[in-house]
Amino acid sequence: MNKTYIVDSTYEGIRIDKWIRNNIANIPQSLIEKNLRIGKIKLNKKKIKSSTKLNFKDKIYTYGLRLNFNEINEKKKFNPSLDVIKENESLIIDNNENFIVVNKESGISVQGGTKSKKNLIDIFSKSSIFEGTKPYSVHRLDKDTSGVFLIAKNRQTAKLFTSLFRLRKIYKTYLAICYGELDKKEGIFNHDLIRHEGKKKIIEKSKTLFNVIDKNSNCTLLKMNPITGRKHQLRKQLSIIGHPIYGDDKYVFDKKYKTKNKKLMLHSYSIKFMIDKRKYTYKASVPDYFKKLIKSKRLKFSN
Numbered sequence: 001m002n003k004t005y006i007v008d009s010t011y012e013g014i015r016i017d018k019w020i021r022n023n024i025a026n027i028p029q030s031l032i033e034k035n036l037r038i039g040k041i042k043l044n045k046k047k048i049k050s051s052t053k054l055n056f057k058d059k060i061y062t063y064g065l066r067l068n069f070n071e072i073n074e075k076k077k078f079n080p081s082l083d084v085i086k087e088n089e090s091l092i093i094d095n096n097e098n099f100i101v102v103n104k105e106s107g108i109s110v111q112g113g114t115k116s117k118k119n120l121i122d123i124f125s126k127s128s129i130f131e132g133t134k135p136y137s138v139h140r141l142d143k144d145t146s147g148v149f150l151i152a153k154n155r156q157t158a159k160l161f162t163s164l165f166r167l168r169k170i171y172k173t174y175l176a177i178c179y180g181e182l183d184k185k186e187g188i189f190n191h192d193l194i195r196h197e198g199k200k201k202i203i204e205k206s207k208t209l210f211n212v213i214d215k216n217s218n219c220t221l222l223k224m225n226p227i228t229g230r231k232h233q234l235r236k237q238l239s240i241i242g243h244p245i246y247g248d249d250k251y252v253f254d255k256k257y258k259t260k261n262k263k264l265m266l267h268s269y270s271i272k273f274m275i276d277k278r279k280y281t282y283k284a285s286v287p288d289y290f291k292k293l294i295k296s297k298r299l300k301f302s303n
Helices: 016-021 030-037 082-089 120-125 156-167 234-240 289-296
Strands: 005-006 041-043 059-062 094-097 099-104 146-152 171-178 186-197 200-215 218-224 267-275 278-283
Touching: 016 030, 030 041, 041 156, 082 120, 094 278, 099 120, 120 146, 146 156, 171 234, 171 289, 186 234, 200 234, 218 234
Parallel strands: 146 267
Antiparallel strands: 005 059, 041 059, 094 099, 099 146, 171 218, 171 267, 186 200, 200 218, 267 278
8 A cells, every 4th residue: 555654843854764663663774775775665756765864844655565564563652541641741841832841751762662662752642731733752862861851842843943953052961870980070072983774884973071070989970961962872982981871781891880770870961942042941850769879879969
């Protein structure tokens, strides 16, 4: 069966392969490449590559897609209970006519995927806060990362936020507790980060400003301001310099850093931006488990 999709503003500037995974199914990269190559998926009725970036109101056409559902998991929406909706509504820091700001809990995804069905977008789509509209995701925050997160209420605001992020006009501050004592009190992390798309190896430049809040011989509490926005950027950079984040099993390569701590000690602490000459600043309080580790490690921090 042939289908036509219209790209909404939340996916402007996003690669088509990511759009496919989020809107059709979590298809392996090789299968995406094949369907694009043989013309089963086209953009504005033209053949394109998986790296092609989308524009608002682009049209994506699929022609008799036959997917091997033994290999993939079709994207299905999470159906939240009333308690789950209320629980997440209680985490809202600000609610205005154009967007909400949430102090996201660790362990919940922003959007649904194959490994995690429970997600903020599906939850808030059932909330009375979004009655007559729908929630638009405008940036990323890892499932295990807690903290401040923006959700737009309309396409115009979503498009504006997407542009501000792309132009690096939104400033985010993260807090992290990492293993070991960092030598410098402040500086810049500059790294070439590697990721893979199928068999293709991609190298991306990454840049983060950092300031040490407190440290001892066992660990360091630091503040980080990412300049670029690579996937898992902060986690990868700290691992590269030999100071992985507490609770990060994915980027810990030395057994001595393995811990019983189940929470990732990475928190999106604040976000700042300007719209129509008005400044917006939001802070998300640090989770109790984060405070507990700070105290147990004898670190100093005033929230």
